[in-house]
Structures are given as C-alpha cells and as structure tokens.
Amino acid sequence: MLVALEMDYYSEGYRTMHSNCVDLPMAGAAGFHQYENYFYYTFLYAVMMNWGEAADGDWVASRRSILNKLGLTLKVTEVLDAAGLLYAIRMNIDQQCPVVMIANYNDLFFLSQYRTVVDDHAVLITEYDSARRLIVIRENQLNKEVTLNVMKGEPFFKLQLTEELIADIWNKSNASFKEIRNYCYNKLFSVAKIGEPEVHSYLELVEDFVESNKNRSSHLIEAVERFNDNVSLMEGLNDANAIAVEFETMRRSYHGSAIIMFDIFEKALPWLSSHEEWGQIFGGFRDRYIKFRYHLISSFHADTLRRKLLPPDRIFQLTVEISQLDTELFSLLRKLLTHHHKERESHNAAQAWTNYAACAEVSADSEYSLDPETVCQASQAVNGRWENWVMDSWHSDTARPVHWLLLDLLKQRDILRVVIRHSPAPGYITMDYELQGSNDTEQWEQIAAVRNNESVLTVHEADGCSFRYIRLYITYPAQNDFQARIYELEVWGLPDITQASKI
Incomplete structure (x- = not known):
C-alpha cells in the first residue's frame, strides 16, 4: 500500500547555487507542513550563514533553531542497520514527518555527480509502498541542466527506488x-510539527531580521580577516578542483544567500x-550589494590559486566596505x-473603498x-491571498496562448481602481493583456491595455468607469509558456452606502 506525503515541487524556489544540497531538501521538508515554510527556512538559513550565532556550531542544533521558529523540529532517529532504516522511514512518514537522509554524492547512482564528487547530499523521502517494497524520494538535483533555463528553482522531482537500493546508499x-x-x-533525520510558528508572514520575517541582526558583525568580515591564514593552509593543496569546491561553498554562503535574502525582501514588500x-x-x-560579494569571492578564489596574500590595508578596506554595505542594507x-x-495606516484610515472582487462570481x-483533487480555480484569484500558488491563484491550462478571467x-458598480497581482517568478509574469468592462458581456470597453509587462503588481486607475462585469483578457501569458497565472484581481470602489449618499 502506498503511503504518501504530498508536497509542492517548488519550481519557483531556489537552486543549489543559492543555498546547498542539504538545506534545500530540509526546506522542502519544512514546506510539507506549510508551503511558505520552504521560503522562510531558506531565508533564515541565509541569515544564519551571514550573521547567525549558530553558523559554526552544532549542525543539528543550528537547524533546529531555524525550524523552531516555524513551529517545527528536527527529529533524529538512531539507525543501526538496513532493517532499522526502512522501519524508521515508514514510521516517520506514517507520523506525517518527511524524512531527510544524508548521503554521499559518491553513492547516489541516479545523479550526474555519481563517483565524481565526495560531498554530502540530502535525499528527501516522502512516500513508501510496503507491498511493492518501494521508497519514493523527492530529488532536486535531477534534470538540473534542463530546468536551469525554464524554471527559477530546482524542482523536487519524484523518483522511485527499491528498498534494497535505498539501504545500499545508506550503508555506503x-x-x-x-x-x-x-x-x-x-542517523536518520525528519521534520516534525511541534507547535505554533513564530513567523506568520514574509513581512514579520523581515521585520524580525532587521531587529535581531542590525548590530551583529557579518561572518563575511571574519572570512576576510582569516583569508591569509586560509591561503597558508592551502599551500600544500595543488588540486585546483578542491580549491574550487571550497570557494563554491563560500559563494553560496555569502553571494547565493544574498540573492535569497533580497528575494524575500521583495516578497515582504x-x-x-x-x-x-x-x-x-x-x-x-x-x-550593488550582490555584485560586490560576487566579485569579492571571485577575487579571493583567484588570489588563493596564485597563493597571493592580502596586505593589511586591503583587509581593512574590505572590512570597512562590507560593514558600510550592511549598514546601508x-x-x-x-x-x-x-x-x-x-x-x-494611511490606506486603512482612508478606507472608504471596498474590493468588489471579494464577493464576485468568477x-x-x-x-x-x-491532479483531480488540486485545481488552480478561477475563484482563487479573488480570495484575498497570494502567497501559495496552489491555493491562492488562478492558473489557466497551457493549450492556447489566449486566456480570460471574468468577474461578475x-x-x-462605480469603479475607481483595478489591481492585478501576477506571478512573482521571472519568465511567468503576464506579458500582454487588456482590462475590459461591460454591463452585458456582449459589448466590452477597454479600461487599460498593457504590453511587455515586467511588473509583479500592476495598478490601473478607472475613475469614472461603471460596470457589472470586469474581464482580464490575456493575449501573451508569459515568456516561458502559454499558461496564465493571476494571484489576485482586485476591483476597488466606494461602498454602496457611500454611493447612495452621493446620489
């Protein structure tokens, strides 16, 4: 019998170059419990790598400190043999706890890094079939080359393995x-729910970040101050590939993490x-912030290969620049x-307006x-939420390039403004569309026409318009495909009682 934990693929998430191949699956496991947890976890991990006190501490404790903010914890199960491994996998999934199994790339035959990279990797396990003796993993390193140019993140694709193969990977x-x-x-790890989260929104996440880290020194400054010592330690290391791996880790910690942080800042605002x-x-x-970090780490990599030490005045200059950029941030x-x-506050104080779309028929x-039970319905485009694309947005099919969304x-109604929230993912923002109004669905008047849109949020003033029906008519859904993605369509005007008093 198949026992499965359903979670999002997170195609609009992040890539290994932004974080790492252990903490992204950990974020995916957190995301099973609540969709936004994936993004919350990756942000909190990025902050930890740059300012957090646990960055160089105990591995389990540092991950627990992140998960605890989300109302979750990292469970550790002692495993002594293959039978114990399979029992622990089934037990955790039965308890609604996604499993995170740490393995070595050198033992993962289904990845391109097989027998070429000796490094840690996390396998996310969400399903098992005891009758067929199968284990289903969610792997975000599959098809990386294919997804690179068409998806923002590295999706967690499903892969079925026999119990024997999983046991063999774990043993080795x-x-x-x-x-x-x-x-x-x-050890086998899993992510379990233990209570209510401290974080409820991207805005809260960023506000807490500013308050908690504003006076902390950046770990990047510490890396600059240790640079000459590290060059000396690598004097006897003539393997350029090994040095490249070290600096790839550094690039993820200080450059890739910055990309994640700024993405979350934009989600919050x-x-x-x-x-x-x-x-x-x-x-x-x-x-400017991201480019500085990229060029700094690239120069460190080049200087290490040349065995070139930094003079004291250059170290001082770099620490000042890093500190100034953080202060600006x-x-x-x-x-x-x-x-x-x-x-x-201004909007709420002057909120004589109402969103007619909230009560519209869509x-x-x-x-x-x-799947048959999960549909990105038209009604989800007016539910007042826009963070979870599965639950809070309308997606069309992909069969044709023209789509429409109709509000009755x-x-x-006398309309003052129409607000459209598009997909936040680059390549999937609505490109060309018309905003139309009608009172009979036969004759349509144009409220606005947009071409080559690049904004996640578009606002259209409509003062003087009076319609029963509003139609979003999309002629160019996205750069990457034919699917329309609308996270929210708002139609603002004065409440009926205000309009009646005017009359």
Missing part, C-alpha cells in the same frame, strides 16, 4: 560518515515592483518598512489541474 554513505561526519553516522522611486532605490542597492530596510506601515476560459460584480 554511513560507513564514510563514521570518521568525518559524526552527526550523520547511524510587493509594492516595490510598482513604486518607481522606491523600486529604483531598492533595485540599485540590491545589484539595514538602514534601507528600516526606511522601506516605515514607508510600508505609513502607507498601510469564471475563466480554463483552470489548471495538478453582481450589479453595476
């Missing part, structure tokens, strides 16, 4: 961990994409958060179905 990897990875030796002034300030600083975030709250030309506002 576990033998190598006895001397070099004691925290993995005879989605209005940045439509606010020209603040958007330019944020985008300019983001690019926290200062900018505080300003953005202040602006966000002022705008929200239809569409088509609806995308992940139940009676003719």
Whole structure:
C-alpha cells in the first residue's frame, strides 16, 4: 500500500547555487507542513550563514533553531542497520514527518555527480509502498541542466527506488560518515510539527531580521580577516578542483544567500515592483550589494590559486566596505518598512473603498489541474491571498496562448481602481493583456491595455468607469509558456452606502 506525503515541487524556489544540497531538501521538508515554510527556512538559513550565532556550531542544533521558529523540529532517529532504516522511514512518514537522509554524492547512482564528487547530499523521502517494497524520494538535483533555463528553482522531482537500493546508499554513505561526519553516522533525520510558528508572514520575517541582526558583525568580515591564514593552509593543496569546491561553498554562503535574502525582501514588500522611486532605490542597492560579494569571492578564489596574500590595508578596506554595505542594507530596510506601515495606516484610515472582487462570481476560459483533487480555480484569484500558488491563484491550462478571467460584480458598480497581482517568478509574469468592462458581456470597453509587462503588481486607475462585469483578457501569458497565472484581481470602489449618499 502506498503511503504518501504530498508536497509542492517548488519550481519557483531556489537552486543549489543559492543555498546547498542539504538545506534545500530540509526546506522542502519544512514546506510539507506549510508551503511558505520552504521560503522562510531558506531565508533564515541565509541569515544564519551571514550573521547567525549558530553558523559554526552544532549542525543539528543550528537547524533546529531555524525550524523552531516555524513551529517545527528536527527529529533524529538512531539507525543501526538496513532493517532499522526502512522501519524508521515508514514510521516517520506514517507520523506525517518527511524524512531527510544524508548521503554521499559518491553513492547516489541516479545523479550526474555519481563517483565524481565526495560531498554530502540530502535525499528527501516522502512516500513508501510496503507491498511493492518501494521508497519514493523527492530529488532536486535531477534534470538540473534542463530546468536551469525554464524554471527559477530546482524542482523536487519524484523518483522511485527499491528498498534494497535505498539501504545500499545508506550503508555506503554511513560507513564514510563514521570518521568525518559524526552527526550523520547511524542517523536518520525528519521534520516534525511541534507547535505554533513564530513567523506568520514574509513581512514579520523581515521585520524580525532587521531587529535581531542590525548590530551583529557579518561572518563575511571574519572570512576576510582569516583569508591569509586560509591561503597558508592551502599551500600544500595543488588540486585546483578542491580549491574550487571550497570557494563554491563560500559563494553560496555569502553571494547565493544574498540573492535569497533580497528575494524575500521583495516578497515582504510587493509594492516595490510598482513604486518607481522606491523600486529604483531598492533595485540599485540590491545589484550593488550582490555584485560586490560576487566579485569579492571571485577575487579571493583567484588570489588563493596564485597563493597571493592580502596586505593589511586591503583587509581593512574590505572590512570597512562590507560593514558600510550592511549598514546601508539595514538602514534601507528600516526606511522601506516605515514607508510600508505609513502607507498601510494611511490606506486603512482612508478606507472608504471596498474590493468588489471579494464577493464576485468568477469564471475563466480554463483552470489548471495538478491532479483531480488540486485545481488552480478561477475563484482563487479573488480570495484575498497570494502567497501559495496552489491555493491562492488562478492558473489557466497551457493549450492556447489566449486566456480570460471574468468577474461578475453582481450589479453595476462605480469603479475607481483595478489591481492585478501576477506571478512573482521571472519568465511567468503576464506579458500582454487588456482590462475590459461591460454591463452585458456582449459589448466590452477597454479600461487599460498593457504590453511587455515586467511588473509583479500592476495598478490601473478607472475613475469614472461603471460596470457589472470586469474581464482580464490575456493575449501573451508569459515568456516561458502559454499558461496564465493571476494571484489576485482586485476591483476597488466606494461602498454602496457611500454611493447612495452621493446620489
């Protein structure tokens, strides 16, 4: 009998170059319990690698410190043999706990790194079939070359393996961990729910980040100060590939992590994409911050290969630059958060407006179905949420390039503004569309027409329009495919009682 834990593929998540091949599966396991946990975990891990106190501490304790903020914990099961391994896998899945099995690339025959890379990797296990003696894993390193140009993240594809193969991988990897990875030796990990989360939104996540880390020194400064010692340690290491691996780890810790952090900042403040002034300030600083780290680590790599030491004045200069950029980062975030709250307070204080779409009847030309029980329905585009694409967005099918989403506002309404929240993933933002209004669904009037859109959030003023029906008519759904993805369609106007008093 198949026992399965259903989780998202996270094709709009991150790649190994941004984090690592152990903590991304850990994030996926956290995401089983709540979709946004994947993004929360990767952000908190990125912060830990840059400022956190647990960055160089106990491996299990540091992951637990992240998961605890999400109302989760990292369970550790002692495993002594193959029979115990299979029992522990089944037991954890029965208890609704995704399994994270640490293995070695050198033993993972289904990956391109097989017998070429001696390094840790996490296998995420979410299903088992005791009758057929199968274990189903979710692997984000499959088809990396194929997904690189078409997906933002590295999806967790399913792969069926026999129990014997899983046991063989574990036995071989576990033998190598006895001397070099004691925290993995005879251990199987799983992620379990233990209580209520401390984090409830991206905004809370960023606010806590600013408050908790504003006075901490960056671990990147420590890496700069240790650079000459590390070069000396590598004097006897003539393997350029081994050095490259060391600096790839460093690049993930300080450059890839910065990409994740800025992505979460934008998720917390989605209005940045439509606010020209603040958007330019944020985008300019983001690019400068990330490029500085990329070039710094690249220069470190080159200097290490040349056995070139940094003079004291250069070390001092770099530490000052890193500190100044971090100071700018926290200062900018505080300003953005202040602006966000002022705008929200102003909006709430003057909230004589109402969103007619919240009570509208919604239809569409088509609806995308992940499986018979999971459909990205048209009604999800007006549910007031837009963070979970499976539960909170309308996706069309992919069979044709033209799609439409229709709102029946139940009676003719005076409309002031229409807001559209598109997919946040690059390559999947709605490109060309028309916003139309009608009172009979026969004659349509154009409210707005957009071509080559690049904004996640688009706002269209419609003062003076009066319609019962609003239609979003999409002629170019996305750069990467023919699927339309609308996370929310809002139609704002004055409440009926206000309109009646005006009349």
